[in-house]
Amino acid sequence: MPYMIETFDKPGTLDLRARVRDEHLAFLAENAKLLLACGAKLDDDGNAAGGGLYVVALETRAEAEAFIAADPFHKAGLFERVAITRWRKAYLDGVSYLPPAQP
Template identity: 30%
Template sequence: MKLVAIFKDATGAEWIRERHSAEHLGFLEKNKNKIAIGGSLRRHAGATPYGGLWVFSVSSKEEAIGLIEADPYYRLGLRAEYELFLWGKPDFFGVVEL
């Protein structure tokens, strides 16, 4: 199952990103078999991150939610909210590698 999470960061919580990025990146690396790709979202080049985006390859929506809620950024309050979407693509795109 392919899912996509789009995160919005909490206002005033930039310090969490600054102090805990190594822990967050370690979490992503540890779970790279389930979180196929992840990264920050910015309004323009050089801007402070506004949020993030993850693409999951998991067996269920509940598994994706469990990963989101175990992430240090989520646990520490950086994420103000997130939306989780089922992701599909037309077959003519074939295998997509990111």
């Protein structure tokens, strides 16, 4: 069952995020097969809001922890906090993954 990983940047780290961004994007490309969804959190004006969200196809919390620990953003000390939660895929891109209703 997939995991949702939400990250929260430390205050005042936009410069650090920009410096490490290319390494982070390369990490995501290397792990694309695990990514069900991934992206930066934005404010209502579309500006960076200091964190991101990953939905990863991993089976255990230990795998999710290892995944985020290997992210260059994490290695650079960007994150103030990381929340890891199991996630059940119900809909993805408008496709239902729910079992059929029982009569």
